[in-house]
Amino acid sequence: MSLRIALLGLLAEHPYSGYDMMKMFDTSLANVWPATQSQLYGELNKLAGGGQVTVSAEGPRGRKEYALTDLGRAELHAWLRDDSQEQVHRSELLLRTFFLGELDPAEAEAVLGRVAERATENLALLSQLDSEIDWDGGDLAVYGRLTLEFGKRLRAMQAEWASWAVAQLRSRSS
């Protein structure tokens, strides 16, 4: 359901082609709601069929530019307001942690150590992104910054947690 929302959200700001939007999924949306090209084109056709978007222009190479309709905007707004359905959150990291007792303590420590490393690297990457983007006016800039800040805080938390976890294991084994 949410890929659909991502498309409506992008088109709310400006009309785009599927190809244009695919580039956004590879950049700004990559850490929010990843999608493949295959899925994207399929969903766009569904939305066009349902009247949530329309082909607003056609260009060379079969390019189709889509625009949001009133129906589509209404659906987007309804979804944005409705936070009643809690999302199920699957985490490979937590699954791995949960069963880490199966490995010997040294290996388990090494796994958690790498988690901390990666989180730190990832945080640096996001910080760099943050400094590179020019956060001038516009709603997407404001809310994009909030989104990116979440990512940074998440990585920082993850790095701290993993270091703490390693320390816990060390104190236990002694």
Place this chain on the structure above:
Amino acid sequence: MSLRIALLGLLAEHPYSGYDMMKMFDTSLANVWPATQSQLYGELNKLAGGGQVTVSAEGPRGRKEYALTDLGRAELHAWLRDDSQEQVHRSELLLRTFFLGELDPAEAEAVLGRVAERATENLALLSQLDSEIDWDGGDLAVYGRLTLEFGKRLRAMQAEWASWAVAQLRSRSS
């Protein structure tokens, strides 16, 4: 792939029936890797077919108790050690945040306010869980505690972030 790992992980500790494991998915694993009954029984049959688990005992009402084989344990260990494939992380919360500019500022603030509320409630729930479980010996207790701690830190971070985000919007609108 990871539901498979969850089953192997549970059976690594002790033999269980599908029904037994389903209860664990509804409790201890609910916040780590949720699964439905339908999926679970299907996967167990696949694992039995592939030789990663065997039916170690049969009980009343068609109960089948499964035990991990050496092959299954090897697969589990390999997966636990291999953290090379980064997980894709889809977040409805971030998707909503990203497009929140579509709503008027008062509504957007309200949405983020509720995020903070929920995260705080959820943190309280996890803290209660933490105090109720008796964390005596055993690997699952040690690593289960690390997992739960992650959940608590995540909720705390989320609540702080959402409050900060509301403050950002307020300072902007003034």
Place this chain on the structure above:
DNA sequence: TCTAGCATGTAAACAGTTACATGATTGC
């Protein structure tokens, strides 16, 4: 002319959810 990038699509497989279906057994 030829290459890189633009541009859209289909098919098959896997993962996950929801709903339905069936029957056995234990304890009151």
Place this chain on the structure above:
DNA sequence: GCAATCATGTAACTGTTTACATGCTAGA
């Protein structure tokens, strides 16, 4: 005897990934 719970399974549908397929066009 009856209700609760034990216990496993199937079918249909939705969402996601991977791989394949096709053709156009702008610029060096």
